[in-house]
Amino acid sequence: MKESPSAARDAGGVYTLLNTAADSRIALTAVKVAIVVGTILNVINQSEHVINGYGINWIQFVFNYIVPYCVSSYSGARNELRKRR
Numbered sequence: 001m002k003e004s005p006s007a008a009r010d011a012g013g014v015y016t017l018l019n020t021a022a023d024s025r026i027a028l029t030a031v032k033v034a035i036v037v038g039t040i041l042n043v044i045n046q047s048e049h050v051i052n053g054y055g056i057n058w059i060q061f062v063f064n065y066i067v068p069y070c071v072s073s074y075s076g077a078r079n080e081l082r083k084r085r
Contacts, residue, residue: 038065
């Protein structure tokens with residue numbers, strides 16, 4: 001099955017976006033954002049469970065850090081690509 005030119009261009013765009021998001025400057029900023037925002041989210045979302053003795057929901061704990069990292073790195077990469085145009 002042959003790819004359409006727009007599909008190939010979109011695949012290249014995704015690769016470019018991911019490559020840009022992996023830039024050390026963008027990734028480091030995303031890590032910092034994830035630490036701050038993830039910690040706040042974990043306190044908000046899990047403090048009641050911990051106080052009541054139920055412990056930490058580790059899946060939610062991890063996602064509370066992964067989501068802000070993804071949002072920040074995506075935003076940083078998109079911004080960088082727009083500046084390059």
